[in-house]
Amino acid sequence: MNSKLLTYIEAISKGMWEEMERDPAVFLLGEDIGGFGGAFKATKGFLQHFGEDRVVDTVLAESAILGASVGAALAGMKPVAEMQFSDFVTCGFNQLVNNAATTHYRWNIPVPMVVRLPSGAGIHGGPFHSRNPEAWFFHQPGLKIVAPSTPYDAKGLIKAAIRDANPVLYFEHKRLYRHVKGEVPDDDYLVEIGKADVKRQGTDISVITYGSTVHQALEAAEILQQENGTSVEVLDLRSLVPLDKEAILASARKTGKVLIVHEDNLTGGIGAEVAALIAEFAFQNLDAPIKRLAAIDTPTPYSPTLEEFFLPSKEKVVNALKELARY
Amino acid sequence: MATVLSMKEPKETKKIRWKDLGLSSAQLIDFYKRMLLIRRFEERAAQEYGKSKIGGFCHLYIGQEAVGVGAIEALREDDYIFSAYRDHGHALARGMDPKVIMAELFGKFTGCSKGMGGSMHMFDASKNFMGGYGIVGGHIPLAAGTAFGSKYLGKDSVTICFFGEAAANQGVFHETLNLAALWKLPVVFICENNRYGMGTAVERAHAVWDIYQKASAYDMKRGWFDGMDVIESYRAVKAAVDHARQSNEPTLLEARTYRFRGHSMSDPIHGHYRTKEEVEEQKKSDPVPRFGEELLHAGILTQKAVDDMEAEIKTIVNQAVEFADQSPEPPADFLRENVYS
Numbered sequence: 001m002n003s004k005l006l007t008y009i010e011a012i013s014k015g016m017w018e019e020m021e022r023d024p025a026v027f028l029l030g031e032d033i034g035g036f037g038g039a040f041k042a043t044k045g046f047l048q049h050f051g052e053d054r055v056v057d058t059v060l061a062e063s064a065i066l067g068a069s070v071g072a073a074l075a076g077m078k079p080v081a082e083m084q085f086s087d088f089v090t091c092g093f094n095q096l097v098n099n100a101a102t103t104h105y106r107w108n109i110p111v112p113m114v115v116r117l118p119s120g121a122g123i124h125g126g127p128f129h130s131r132n133p134e135a136w137f138f139h140q141p142g143l144k145i146v147a148p149s150t151p152y153d154a155k156g157l158i159k160a161a162i163r164d165a166n167p168v169l170y171f172e173h174k175r176l177y178r179h180v181k182g183e184v185p186d187d188d189y190l191v192e193i194g195k196a197d198v199k200r201q202g203t204d205i206s207v208i209t210y211g212s213t214v215h216q217a218l219e220a221a222e223i224l225q226q227e228n229g230t231s232v233e234v235l236d237l238r239s240l241v242p243l244d245k246e247a248i249l250a251s252a253r254k255t256g257k258v259l260i261v262h263e264d265n266l267t268g269g270i271g272a273e274v275a276a277l278i279a280e281f282a283f284q285n286l287d288a289p290i291k292r293l294a295a296i297d298t299p300t301p302y303s304p305t306l307e308e309f310f311l312p313s314k315e316k317v318v319n320a321l322k323e324l325a326r327y
Numbered sequence: 328m329a330t331v332l333s334m335k336e337p338k339e340t341k342k343i344r345w346k347d348l349g350l351s352s353a354q355l356i357d358f359y360k361r362m363l364l365i366r367r368f369e370e371r372a373a374q375e376y377g378k379s380k381i382g383g384f385c386h387l388y389i390g391q392e393a394v395g396v397g398a399i400e401a402l403r404e405d406d407y408i409f410s411a412y413r414d415h416g417h418a419l420a421r422g423m424d425p426k427v428i429m430a431e432l433f434g435k436f437t438g439c440s441k442g443m444g445g446s447m448h449m450f451d452a453s454k455n456f457m458g459g460y461g462i463v464g465g466h467i468p469l470a471a472g473t474a475f476g477s478k479y480l481g482k483d484s485v486t487i488c489f490f491g492e493a494a495a496n497q498g499v500f501h502e503t504l505n506l507a508a509l510w511k512l513p514v515v516f517i518c519e520n521n522r523y524g525m526g527t528a529v530e531r532a533h534a535v536w537d538i539y540q541k542a543s544a545y546d547m548k549r550g551w552f553d554g555m556d557v558i559e560s561y562r563a564v565k566a567a568v569d570h571a572r573q574s575n576e577p578t579l580l581e582a583r584t585y586r587f588r589g590h591s592m593s594d595p596i597h598g599h600y601r602t603k604e605e606v607e608e609q610k611k612s613d614p615v616p617r618f619g620e621e622l623l624h625a626g627i628l629t630q631k632a633v634d635d636m637e638a639e640i641k642t643i644v645n646q647a648v649e650f651a652d653q654s655p656e657p658p659a660d661f662l663r664e665n666v667y668s
Contacts, residue, residue: 002353027479064468064502070488071472075407079472094465094499106444107454110668132564141666165668179360230455 001005006184009177011048011151012116013042015158016080018188020050023078026162029056029065030082030116039084040118040177062088066095066115070103070167073113078162086117086171087131096240100167101142101146110165114158120173120212120263120313121295126302132211132264132295134171138240138273142195145240147171149214151182153238156191164193173263180215196244198251202233206251208274210237210263213312217261230325241268245277252278256287257324261312266294288327343625345558348565349446352627358400358557359622362392362615364640365416368425371644372415372432376592380652381432384461385446388416390587394519395420397560398487398582402569407455407473409466411447413519413586414459417489418449421456429647431451435654442657443665455484463524464490464497467516471503474512478575485571486514487564492538493524493582495531501544504579508545513571515564516542516579519554525590530558542579554584555612585609 006014020026028043028050034057037044042292047055049271058065062083069079083089096115103111121130137143144166146229148154153173157272161168199214200221205215221232237244252258258278275290296310345355369387376385388395391413399408399420410417418428423439431438432446440448446665447461457473460466470488477484494500495518507514518538522529528538542549548570552563560582567578587610589596597603 038385059502059506061499061502061506063499064471064506065466067499067503067504068466068472068475071457071469071474072476072479073472074469075473075476075480077476094462095468098462098465099460099469104668106440106448107450107452107458108441108665112668144667 001185001187003183003185005181005270006151007016007152007178008172008180009040009042009150011155011182011184012158012172013044014184015155016043016162019159019162020054025076026078026080027054027056028080028082029058029069031058031060031084033057033082035089038082038213040174042082042116062092063095066092067099067115069115070095070099070111074103074109075109078112080114080116080118080162084118085129086119086133086176089115089117089133096137096143096169097140097169101140105142111167112165114161114168114170116170116172118174119171120175121300121307122175122212124302124304124307125300127299130300132171132262134169134240135264135269138270139170142167142280143241144168145171146193146238147173147211147240148238149176149211149236151184153181153191153197155184156189157193157238160190160193163190168193173213175212191238194239194242194244195207197236197238197248198233198247199236200232201233202231204231204255205257205259205321206233206255207259207261207317208235208237208248208251208323210240210270212263213261213317216312216314216317217313220321223318224321224325228325229324230321233323243273248277249282252282254286256285257327258286259291259293259317259324261293261317263295263312265297266292267297269294288324291320291324293317348558348562355622355627356632358396358561359615359628360618360636360640361396361420362557363619363636364425364643365392365395365419366615367640367644368647369415370379371648372429373588373592375432375648381446382434383445385432385592386413386590387586387588388413390609390613391519391521391584392416393557393560394517394554394582394584395489397557398489398517398564401561401565402485402487404633405455405482405484406568407457407470407484409457409470409486409488410449410459411463411466411490411494412459412461413491414447414449418451418456418459421451421454423449423451423454423456425643425647426650429651430654433651433654434656435651436657436661437650437654441661450568464494464500466490467494467500468496468503468506469511470514470516471507474507474514475510477513483572484513485568487517487568488514489517489519491524492518492520492522492529493527493532494537495516495541496532504542504545504547504577507577508547511575511611512577513575514575514577515567515571516583517564518579519584520581521584521586523590526594528600537581539579539581548576548578549580550578551581551583555581555614555617557614557618585612587613
């Protein structure tokens, strides 16, 4: 099997490219995705290859972009809309939670659309360009949500999202774009939406996480192995909706100690639901209280010093794991 | 409730107004019949609401029938229609089965949304009736989406999108008009200005009272018509739809109309925000008898035909209510069925 070493953003681009080659109903729309190639260059070169009919530069109007995507999906198209920054999805909230999310429920017709949401902090973007807004949509039945952490998953999930008959929110972490590289098969493969992935096998403690913090967890796990001989399992959720409950419970039952990590702030986050599931269905297997590590419950600070303090980090994960190991 | 049409010559019929439109007598009679069906269907819906057979929200179209019927008659079967929350009339005008509409109002499993949507969520994909939407103005960009799809796929379908004048204050109305004008999308926006956004008069809500002029900001074709007149509605929408089909250019039309009932079932017809005199004055322009009398005078319709039509519609409405009443409730195990495709 041939593969290439790609960055995370290259893998996303590759996946979109393949799906556009495969299906003429797929088209891209968003602010400055054409000639500019996208704010983060995810669609660089697409305009030249696919033409302006399929790589559509929109006006700066998120509600119109998302609403038109719903309408185009109803007309048989497969729109892939880019929110330049996930923070800007706020302007199109109604289109997602009322129109996109409930159409199949109300009328039994599919709305095959993908919304790409460049998210996350650690780039000194400040309060309006650093959000991880997945929890807002996590609460809305009818939307699927994925959040890849690796180039392999990024390509497999964008392709699966484009082929899915439901509206799929694809959270891609901005800091991973060029910081993470990995082998990506040239093949036409999919990563199934709704399946978590054990990124590292372990027996003593489970870290349940997704997105950028997967990498912190993997590094921390290695440190604990080296320093303490503690065997840490890292479960990458990959999909938030549907949530892979079986994988979550299996890992919790196996190790009996769980640390949940995410970059979004703590209260009402995805971790709260994961913790509730474990408490409800795997309580008997627990050897320690469930622990959560997330960003602090404030807006994202611009100050690089405070941003570091605000966010989860490898060091914080190591400390949390050591606490759990001692319990 | 029988309609007795006056033989007194209506002012409008001094000359036959529809000669240039190429409409057959059968089509003209159909215009009238569809308006009458909407009127009788909704009068009955109001009664069933009073009996608690229909719950929640129910916004009647009574008074505005000429807009929906004239506009939708100007379409082809492959054209798309978006409605808002006052959607029963549009659904009936498009030829949706009155039984499934009434069943949806009753919250029954045989309704078009299987009882999941209710009054504001009528829908029929087989007729490209893309639904009612309950967030004011929130559906407008979807119309740009289907229009984009038609253009992309090389079809010459046109999309029309109904909304009230209050929706024209939503940001997404302006976002969509700009997009439609910029991308040259085959869409006709039809603002049904019934003069009140719930209880707020248009003069208290809009800096510019001529709603159609809002399109001037986007250099879009625009105009208004008498929304109490089905012929004017047909004429204006037909021209805009034909133009959209030929040139891919959008139009904003303002239908000047009036609702004879409250905003919903919870507010009285008059008293709170409009006077009885105002409503009575507007009722003199009631689009249903107004057009019926015109057809009668032109010799296209007879009182006998009107009586027969009333009887036929009464049966249709009775059957719809009976169907809805006897239909099963949606089963609890269906609740999760359609959340995802």
